[in-house]
Amino acid sequence: MTDPVVQRPVAAPDAPPATDGAAPLGEPVFRLRGVSVAYGGTPAVKDIDLDVHASRITALIGPSGCGKSTVLRCLNRMNDLVLDARVAGQVLYHGQDIYASHVDPVEVRKLVGMVFQKPNPFPKSIYDNIAFGPRVLGMKGDMDEIVERALRRAALWDEVKDRLKQSAYGMSGGQQQRLCIARALATNPDVILMDEPCSALDPISTARIEDLLLELRRSYAIVIVTHNMQQAARVSDRTAFFTVDLDEGERHRTGRIVEFDATEKIFQNPADPRTEAYVTGKVG
Amino acid sequence: MSATQIAPTSQRERLLGGLFRASLFVSLAIGILTLCWLMLSILIEGWPRLNQDVLFHFPSSNPELAGAQSAIMGTIWVVGLTALITIPLGVGAAVYLEEYADRDRWWNRLIELNIQNLAAVPSIVYGILGLAFFVRGFLGLGQTVLAAALTLSLLVLPIVIISSREAIRAVPDSIRQGALALGATQWQTIWRQVLPAAIPGMATGSILALSRAIGEAAPLVLLGGLTFITFNPEGLDSAFTVLPIQIFNWISRPQDEFHVLAAAAIAVLLVLLVAMNAVAIFLRNKYQRKW
Numbered sequence: 255m256t257d258p259v260v261q262r263p264v265a266a267p268d269a270p271p272a273t274d275g276a277a278p279l280g281e282p283v284f285r286l287r288g289v290s291v292a293y294g295g296t297p298a299v300k301d302i303d304l305d306v307h308a309s310r311i312t313a314l315i316g317p318s319g320c321g322k323s324t325v326l327r328c329l330n331r332m333n334d335l336v337l338d339a340r341v342a343g344q345v346l347y348h349g350q351d352i353y354a355s356h357v358d359p360v361e362v363r364k365l366v367g368m369v370f371q372k373p374n375p376f377p378k379s380i381y382d383n384i385a386f387g388p389r390v391l392g393m394k395g396d397m398d399e400i401v402e403r404a405l406r407r408a409a410l411w412d413e414v415k416d417r418l419k420q421s422a423y424g425m426s427g428g429q430q431q432r433l434c435i436a437r438a439l440a441t442n443p444d445v446i447l448m449d450e451p452c453s454a455l456d457p458i459s460t461a462r463i464e465d466l467l468l469e470l471r472r473s474y475a476i477v478i479v480t481h482n483m484q485q486a487a488r489v490s491d492r493t494a495f496f497t498v499d500l501d502e503g504e505r506h507r508t509g510r511i512v513e514f515d516a517t518e519k520i521f522q523n524p525a526d527p528r529t530e531a532y533v534t535g536k537v538g
Numbered sequence: 539m540s541a542t543q544i545a546p547t548s549q550r551e552r553l554l555g556g557l558f559r560a561s562l563f564v565s566l567a568i569g570i571l572t573l574c575w576l577m578l579s580i581l582i583e584g585w586p587r588l589n590q591d592v593l594f595h596f597p598s599s600n601p602e603l604a605g606a607q608s609a610i611m612g613t614i615w616v617v618g619l620t621a622l623i624t625i626p627l628g629v630g631a632a633v634y635l636e637e638y639a640d641r642d643r644w645w646n647r648l649i650e651l652n653i654q655n656l657a658a659v660p661s662i663v664y665g666i667l668g669l670a671f672f673v674r675g676f677l678g679l680g681q682t683v684l685a686a687a688l689t690l691s692l693l694v695l696p697i698v699i700i701s702s703r704e705a706i707r708a709v710p711d712s713i714r715q716g717a718l719a720l721g722a723t724q725w726q727t728i729w730r731q732v733l734p735a736a737i738p739g740m741a742t743g744s745i746l747a748l749s750r751a752i753g754e755a756a757p758l759v760l761l762g763g764l765t766f767i768t769f770n771p772e773g774l775d776s777a778f779t780v781l782p783i784q785i786f787n788w789i790s791r792p793q794d795e796f797h798v799l800a801a802a803a804i805a806v807l808l809v810l811l812v813a814m815n816a817v818a819i820f821l822r823n824k825y826q827r828k829w
Contacts, residue, residue: 335715360723363718368719374710374713376735377734377735386720386730386731387722390717390721390722391720391721437720438719438720
């Protein structure tokens with residue numbers, strides 16, 4: 255196998271700083287500069303500048319249709335699956351442009367895991383759900399160990415260790431979502447993207463996922479899209495507030511970042527009145 | 539009438555609802571009863587000859603001695619070979635059309651439209667095609683098992699493609715996205731997630747398509763009309779007959795004894811069909827439980 259063109263720095267993720275959000279930010283894992291995405295010529299988001307740091311949870315908030323998910327899907331090139339999607343600007347992963355012509359999106363996705371809005375376990379056993387990623391990536395080592403480690407990291411092991419061979423469809427929604435997180439962890443990614451991971455879950459399952467996020471923050475850069483502002487305030491270190499602009503005679507709705515800063519600042523002392531109106535619930 | 543009252547359903551609405559239900563039930567009953575009547579009359583007529591002779595004897599000009607052994611084996615050979623040819627081709631075409639083809643391209647839409655149309659072409663037309671290209675002309679295979687299987691493959695391929703496409707389309711996109719997001723290639727996603735999830739639907743569709751092939755006489759009569767074969771096929775280049783042709787032949791004889799024999803052979807054909815459909819149902823249930 256040839257060396258992948260996109261590589262993570264050698265140290266990560268085995269020796270991550272256990273910062274809990276306190277240490278200085280350091281070099282970003284992802285650096286977005288002037289990113290615009292258009293679907294079939296219609297712009298969806300414009301001029302996005304965003305930094306994603308290791309050991310931090312970065313939340314993307316804003317009203318529906320503001321392009322939060324679109325930006326998230328730039329980070330693992332899932333937008334490539336949408337016909338006629340065009341990404342302009344720079345998406346740098348540890349300084350490497352993941353949209354450069356020689357980069358295979360498959361290599362990007364090996365380093366950047368993703369959890370979707372609706373739990374989407376494979377129609378297979380719990381064990382096979384976890385083992386799928388390591389198998390297709392050709393990971394070496396004892397598969398039983400890899401599966402156990404991933405399930406333990408996702409705080410799911412004790413609940414499922416006696417029924418690993420049973421279908422994942424027999425689990426509750428919250429368990430399925432934690433299985434999907436475990437599945438993403440199993441391939442040892444550097445970054446985890448989460449697209450409204452709790453929107454289909456009840457408050458108790460949501461709380462468990464949030465606890466898990468705070469635990470995982472030690473080892474990964476996490477980007478989470480959420481509609482739930484309390485969730486952003488509870489779990490994230492940095493928050494980007496998006497808004498929708500009506501362009502060109504209100505024919506296009508284009509998303510932009512209004513403000514990107516430490517979460518406390520966004521929620522307690524926002525610089526932009528639009529941010530304040532949104533986070534205090536006056537609009538949206 | 540005040541706004542807060544729940545209006546009772548009118549007598550007329552109830553009557554219409556009941557009539558609608560009854561007419562649906564009658565539609566169902568007509569189909570089922572016709573089938574039962576058909577099977578019963580076949581069983582009664584063929585009963586005297588429904589014994590192991592029909593299974594193990596070869597055709598003979600003496601109706602007392604004649605059996606359908608060579609036709610049964612011929613059917614198994616031809617339909618088995620048809621399955622081997624159509625299932626990989628049909629699934630492959632379906633995967634291409636569902637997972638790779640860009641529907642904005644006119645040639646892909648043309649292929650789709652063509653497959654839809656081919657599924658509706660009368661089987662006799664495929665017989666003519668088989669005669670011209672497989673038996674004589676281009677391939678010159680003669681009146682062989684292989685030529686028959688190729689002809690029947692043309693006949694059922696569109697059905698296999700269409701049912702496989704439906705099975706593949708029924709696999710939710712979230713499964714594909716989940717696999718791709720883990721760093722799987724498109725090929726790995728299709729081979730390890732999409733196809734296994736689509737197996738129950740594809741198996742059911744393929745077996746139902748083969749059930750059509752097993753009952754076809756017209757295209758094979760056209761290929762060679764071999765009806766008096768007193769040996770079993772031994773290879774792809776063997777001469778052959780199949781059950782529908784044998785039945786057709788016996789029914790067209792003047793002697794009543796052959797008609798009884800034909801009824802018995804029809805019963806055998808029906809048993810084969812029911813067995814194949816049972817396998818389809820079994821496969822579907824087995825894989826669904828695994829989920």
